[in-house]
Amino acid sequence: MENVLFLAHTEPDGTLPKVALETLTAATEVAAALQAQLTIALIGGDVHTAANAVGAAGVLAVSGAEFAQPRYASDAAAAEALCRAANASIVIAPATSRLARVLPGVAHRLNGRVDTHITGLTVTDGAPVASRWFYRQRIEGSLQRTQRPWILLVESGCRPAWQGQAGSANLEKVEVALPQLRSKVTGIRAPKSDEQTIRPDAKLLFVAGAGWCKKQADGQVHATEAEQIILGFLRGSKASLGGSKSLVEQGGENQPTLRFMTHLNQVGQTGSTPRHPKGLSTCCHGEEPHVVGWRFITERRAVNLDPNCGWARGKADVLYVADAFAVMTKVNAMLAAKGAAAGD
Numbered sequence: 275m276e277n278v279l280f281l282a283h284t285e286p287d288g289t290l291p292k293v294a295l296e297t298l299t300a301a302t303e304v305a306a307a308l309q310a311q312l313t314i315a316l317i318g319g320d321v322h323t324a325a326n327a328v329g330a331a332g333v334l335a336v337s338g339a340e341f342a343q344p345r346y347a348s349d350a351a352a353a354e355a356l357c358r359a360a361n362a363s364i365v366i367a368p369a370t371s372r373l374a375r376v377l378p379g380v381a382h383r384l385n386g387r388v389d390t391h392i393t394g395l396t397v398t399d400g401a402p403v404a405s406r407w408f409y410r411q412r413i414e415g416s417l418q419r420t421q422r423p424w425i426l427l428v429e430s431g432c433r434p435a436w437q438g439q440a441g442s443a444n445l446e447k448v449e450v451a452l453p454q455l456r457s458k459v460t461g462i463r464a465p466k467s468d469e470q471t472i473r474p475d476a477k478l479l480f481v482a483g484a485g486w487c488k489k490q491a492d493g494q495v496h497a498t499e500a501e502q503i504i505l506g507f508l509r510g511s512k513a514s515l516g517g518s519k520s521l522v523e524q525g526g527e528n529q530p531t532l533r534f535m536t537h538l539n540q541v542g543q544t545g546s547t548p549r550h551p552k553g554l555s556t557c558c559h560g561e562e563p564h565v566v567g568w569r570f571i572t573e574r575r576a577v578n579l580d581p582n583c584g585w586a587r588g589k590a591d592v593l594y595v596a597d598a599f600a601v602m603t604k605v606n607a608m609l610a611a612k613g614a615a616a617g618d
């Protein structure tokens with residue numbers, strides 16, 4: 275009989291990140307299919323709000339000032355203590371950077387196994403089966419293991435966020451013997467919110483390709499105008515910004531580029547694999563290594579001047595053969611009019 279543990283940490287404001295709620299959906303389904311008990315365990319500074327939000331009667335908790343901030347030593351000790359307290363055989367956790375960093379080490383301490391980048395969880399013949407993609411999302415593999423505990427880090431966007439009644443949780447505090455803490459979090463240095471362009475939870479991924487910094491019909495490069503159009507669109511639509519490898523790398527090659535575009539924006543074979551419901555690619559050719567990162571975008575559209583670009587060969591649901599400068603300027607005007615009508 276399996277003991278399924280859902281393990282998550284809270285955000286600084288005490289809530290659970292969206293990926294944790296999505297993972298809770300997966301954990302609930304797996305526990306039900308296994309007819310196993312599901313235990314919820316939380317790590318954080320103060321986990322009351324999160325515990326009540328998931329409405330669970332009993333929640334195992336490691337909380338306090340030392341657990342408010344991510345730190346390997348304290349997070350690993352907390353996760354290990356929670357797995358032991360629950361006597362967990364299957365541990366299902368969201369693939370946040372905080373947990374992805376510590377859970378492989380925790381698996382080692384528990385003499386268990388860990389699998390990362392999990393995108394699907396099912397139960398076959400009474401045993402859990404995890405799936406993940408290999409070779410940059412080209413091959414899907416299914417895994418089963420006999421070793422326990424088996425820790426699974428679930429990627430974002432794979433299940434709908436858990437929705438249920440909030441309740442009044444009964445917290446069972448688990449004590450942790452902390453090792454000497456040598457790392458101290460003294461603060462967070464983040465870009466100004468104005469410059470934040472990566473929004474994993476956005477409905478739309480807007481991708482800019484190298485075309486934005488290419489010579490246009492008048493023989494000139496219009497990089498500054500491109501920046502204004504793209505930032506205007508991101509502000510108006512709250513979309514997340516992706517970039518093609520070519521555009522992202524131009525910055526290091528002293529070619530005209532978009533100043534807010536970094537390697538963190540790159541999507542594709544050597545970039546990230548986002549999972550937004552919709553994607554709009556502009557001034558990008560739709561080359562295979564770029565498109566492979568779009569595997570899990572549900573609806574894909576592109577704007578390109580070239581009717582024979584890669585998108586036209588079946589890689590986008592809709593291709594607008596048009597000048598992206600003109601299209602996005604018009605879209606921005608429509609967004610501004612909509613915003614003005616809505617009073618913001």
Ligand SMILES: Cc1cc2nc3c(=O)[nH]c(=O)nc-3n(C[C@H](O)[C@H](O)[C@H](O)COP(=O)(O)OP(=O)(O)OC[C@H]3O[C@@H](n4cnc5c(N)ncnc54)[C@H](O)[C@@H]3O)c2cc1C
Pocket residue numbers: 482483484485486488490517518519520521540541542543544545546556557558559560561562563564565567577578579580583596597598599
């Ligand atoms: C091993 C390997 C790994 C790679 N990994 C990645 C990866 O992870 N991610 C990635 O993105 N790429 C990757 N690439 C590179 C990839 O193959 C492409 O070269 C790259 O994505 C193409 O970039 P692009 O479409 O932005 O630029 P280009 O190929 O230069 O295309 C620019 C496009 O803009 C259009 N255009 C120009 N002006 C306008 C306008 N006004 N309106 C509309 N359209 C306009 C042009 O018609 C053209 O199609 C990889 C390549 C290799 C070899």
